Amino acid sequence: MRIASLSDFLLQRIDRGREANGARKAVNRQIYQVIREAILDQSLPAGLQLPSSRFLAQELKMSRNTVTYAYDQLLAEGFLESRVGAGTFIANTEPDQIVTAAAAAAPAGPLQGGELSLSTRGQQLVELAGVSKTQWGAFMPGVPDVTQFPNKIWGRLQNKYWRRSRSELLTYSGGEGYLPLREAIADYLRVARSVNCDASQILITTGIHQSLDLVARMLSDHGDHAWVEDPCYWGTRSVLRSVGVRTVAIPVDGEGLQLRPEDLRHPPRIIVVTPSHQYPLGMVMSLSRRRALLEYAAANNSWIVEDDYDSEFRYGSRPIASLQGLDVHERVLYLGTFSKTLFPGLRVGYMVVPPVLAESFSTGLSELYRCGHSYTQAILTDFMTEGHFASHIRRMRVVYAERLRLLHEAITFHFDDRIIITGGEAGLHLALGLPDACDDIAICEAARQQGIIVRPLSKYYSDAASARRGLMLGYGCVPDEQIRPAFDILAGVIKAHWPGAHTQAERVK
Template identity: 35%
Template sequence: MIDDIRLDGPEPLQQQLYQQLAERIIDRRYPAGSRLPSSRQLALDMGISRNTVNAVYDQLKAEGFVQSQPGKGLFVHQRIHSDTLQRIGRPVLQPDGVALLPPIPKLQASKYDRAGDVSLPFQPGLPDLDAFPIRSWNRILHHQESRKRLRGYDSSQGYLPLRHAIAEYLRSARGVRCQEHQVIITNGAQQALSLVMDVLLKPGDRVFSENPGYRGARYALASRGNPVTSVPLKRQVLDVDALPALGPARLLFCTPTHQYPMGGILDISQRMALLRWAQQNQTWLIEDDYDSEFHFYNKPFAAMQGMFDHAPVLYVGSFSKTLLPALRVGYLVVPEPLVDHFVQAKQVNGGESPLLIQATIAEFMETGQFTRHVRRMRQLYRDKWLHFQARVAAELDGLVTPVAESAGMHLVLEGDFDDQELSLWLRTRGFGSTPLSSHFFGEGNRTGLVMGFASASEHEIETCVALLRERLGSSPVAR
């Protein structure tokens, strides 16, 4: 019987139960191999619906916290090793509050591929622009533009109501541990990455990045001339076991809850091992949570940043996928000791982000419209994902191999063809994509297309798949 859980918070019962069970597993109160009550028994003990318990158990299984043993029940996963937990357990707060964070730089004295039309159907990272609630957005925009205080200057760190709304959302929806004063508003996620480079990198510092990975991050990481080392994937996720052989690094860029572009998700033991490696090697982890809201069958996996107090993680997000790319508003969540460093860097190198847009997003979130919009988009993208996969299976079988998790806004179609030429050919027909090979470092690249289905209609999906069948079936781009 579990008798140490109290479901008396303002959050939904399912969210409260998931968070408390996950925390108890991480804290070793429920050790690896221990048996959890049946869903029926826990529902009776807690006085809640069995459906609620089953949904929580399904989420814990999906994230690798627990595993089923047929005929025996549900057990805490054996892969959550006790030695891993012991070595990376919640650190004791140090007097200065820095705990186990890597060294923080001294605060500096103040000193002041052209890709054509990237809004084509199937362009990766492009949301469904037609599904955006433009009328509701315009009503809020008109309301905000009448406010005199929004016509002047505000703060380089960002509009406080927006930072507050983001912090509340990240705590409840993504499991991030933060307060509004740790949030830095940026001009898109790319500026957030540039700020990380400005604040934390010194000449000669080594940087690690997933391979294959997000091209924008690769450009940012290499922009200061620091050596960038690629970290391979294993089963579509960052190969954590490969890190010790690569030596030390100052930064590691990763997409742990939905690897880009291959779609894999680091399970709980892998995320814990990555955090442990970062602490041991005094490495900052840049966690890009670019489209993790869009999981179709499980609740979105909690961010790695929130797994432990004082984790050495810089959390990057933006509204480009959840709202509109044209807003150019992102955010960066940093540990408290780094806030002043990043605010100063933003003031020097970027200044303020557009105040009116920030205020509009803040009201959009405060009134609950953002959460409802994300929920609608999750269902819409799930339907498109299913339709796209069905058409690929029916018409491209033997020509491509789909690589996908039940999440995100894109699908990788891997195959033995010239993906650069095929991507350009599709663009001449009005369809976007990116070559899979362009996401790799060095030699030995795999080939395929990264297809962003979120921006495509049902008719466009069918038309594009038919074009690919015609082109690949005649083998003009085959190797």
């Protein structure tokens, strides 16, 4: 290609680009883009000499700086090469032949419509995903009332820290997290949750999901198995399976995990339980089952993971003491979160690990996730040590107790005692049992179309065929005055899917 025709060629392509993109791109970016594309589509062949920047600038009627900028960028990215004393040339950008030959042997081509090249684990994660796209509104389970969070106090503490910049809060943190926060959490857990710990055993994470992920990676190998409750929190299953741990579902009854002789013959590496408030059904694990589990784990080299996600909110009595506090064998890893007590978007949780694991877990966290958020952790420390955390929990306990009462009232109004309510003594949700003939998944879908979010109980079980039917209702984020109207709508949907059912409201009319 002669130099004069190269100028014409570039001008034509610049004009074409302008027509397509308007005049939005800076002129130097336009030249850069045009030459780059022409090299990639081989309109400009390797080895072709480019005119000097001065000449091209004259030809294109542009400033020399504009052309120099484009040349410099293309040189830096390897599209051009300059040969001393000779000028600037199109570089040879052909891929390495060894690589192209290997690629030709197994032609891949673009993905066909709908085809995903996910791993088996990735595919399973997506297929079995439980997370809801909506995270707010009646009756989204497990979400606290974030509108009641004391923003002003948090803002004041935040300003305090941002006013004086501290490099140790802005750089990466150690895997274990900010020491003053770990001390504050240890103080809190010893008193409020009867956890045996000191700050050296505490690690700060982004929440229970991350804590469980770390436990699974650090304590199990691919193909090991873990016991999970049946039904259980969908996130527990997803996290464990995504790192290659096989989950074995153990049924729960009114006392928690109900172990069968055949289960006991195959000790798992990890046992995940929610002893203070079984998720999703809400019962408390009995003391004899707690003791048996601790003994079994110690004797069989298993680790117990205690997911203590919402025990701060217990309405009729004091919060149930942790399982970890009973453990004399140091086999329990206690997982907690600020997602329910403060707000989920904070993404701060903590784990208490046996002393023997503390250092390796801190290294593991740091290696996997490159930790930070020290500023947030410093603010949270003051929030706790100045007493705002405890007073927020006290205040919200009253708010949620009233919402729970209103929800009970609405359920009873519509269904008398024909619906069994479980788990309504603690936390931010309850479960409504439905007859087997009710399709709880269809009810949830129909409710969603009327603006009400509920989750099907059957989805929390390992086997859909034998799963109990029911609905999970959260009341934490529903203002008092919306509880009754929202439940009225839901009651209508349930009734429409409940063969032969008549609501109390209808009978009253």
